[in-house]
Amino acid sequence: xxxxxxxxxxxxxxxxxxxxxxxxxxxxxxxxxxxxxxxxxxxxxxxxxxxxxxxxxxxxxxxxxxxxxxxxxxxxxxxxxxxxxxxxxxxxxxxxxxxxxxxxxxxxxxxxxxxxxxxxxxxxxxxxxxxxxxxxxxxxxxxxxxxxxxxxxxxxxxxxx
Amino acid sequence: xxxxxxxxxxxxxxxxxxxxxxxxxxxxxxxxxxxxxxxxxxxxxxxxxxxxxxxxxxxxxxxxxxxxxxxxxxxxxxxxxxxxxxxxxxxxxxxxxxxxxxxxxxxxxxxxxxxxxxxxxxxxxxxxxxxxxxxxxxxxxx
Numbered sequence: 001x002x003x004x005x006x007x008x009x010x011x012x013x014x015x016x017x018x019x020x021x022x023x024x025x026x027x028x029x030x031x032x033x034x035x036x037x038x039x040x041x042x043x044x045x046x047x048x049x050x051x052x053x054x055x056x057x058x059x060x061x062x063x064x065x066x067x068x069x070x071x072x073x074x075x076x077x078x079x080x081x082x083x084x085x086x087x088x089x090x091x092x093x094x095x096x097x098x099x100x101x102x103x104x105x106x107x108x109x110x111x112x113x114x115x116x117x118x119x120x121x122x123x124x125x126x127x128x129x130x131x132x133x134x135x136x137x138x139x140x141x142x143x144x145x146x147x148x149x150x151x152x153x154x155x156x157x158x159x160x161x
Numbered sequence: 162x163x164x165x166x167x168x169x170x171x172x173x174x175x176x177x178x179x180x181x182x183x184x185x186x187x188x189x190x191x192x193x194x195x196x197x198x199x200x201x202x203x204x205x206x207x208x209x210x211x212x213x214x215x216x217x218x219x220x221x222x223x224x225x226x227x228x229x230x231x232x233x234x235x236x237x238x239x240x241x242x243x244x245x246x247x248x249x250x251x252x253x254x255x256x257x258x259x260x261x262x263x264x265x266x267x268x269x270x271x272x273x274x275x276x277x278x279x280x281x282x283x284x285x286x287x288x289x290x291x292x293x294x295x296x297x298x299x300x301x302x303x
Contacts, residue, residue: 013263025278031218057192
């Protein structure tokens, strides 16, 4: 069961990457805000159908939920908007690695201070070492992208087809 | 100019973490699928307003665009649902590691072959080492 779940979650990561490149492609012709809006509209429609048939929670409890919990929607919007902006400029890998680094950094901060009722896990040597490797990964991606761009330019110069 | 976009992507990831932590709390009171529905519905309202006032693109392009390029919303739903379903079985830590590894490998493959409308960019050793460094970092955090 566990292995099956891990495979399922791998699929989740795969779809997130596919989403960022698909949206990047659409945004070049349709625009950033337009692409983000379409993503939200279609997602809402799919989930509406799903909830009508399989929903077991209490959607109306939304009205009584604390407002700080509801404000997370602004963060989700920010994520999509920024990703749609970044992918066409720096590429799928660079946008995803930078996004992951931001995710882990913020995750470590949340853990360290125990924000939002989460488990308190303090920054220790291992986590600081992890930060170092993350910065290294970002630097390598930046270098790798610069090299790919230089190679492409060289090819188009020597072979002006 | 370019480093700004790296910073924006970094910020996007940070927003995703805060969102996840907050929605975990909301999910306890209204249900998990309901939480992602709320996220998409509220997002539609926020971006709808932004688009009305600041939209400079061409929304009618969606009628002419290839159909596969309209699937971003469905993929987002698959992503959220896979997380919601697997966390109770294997925990947040393992879930995040699996998601991120899937994300890294898939984005390399997509970009290498230039799938889904991305610029084809060859995988080079810097990128492979970047993914390795990221994996080490993940193992250390766990």
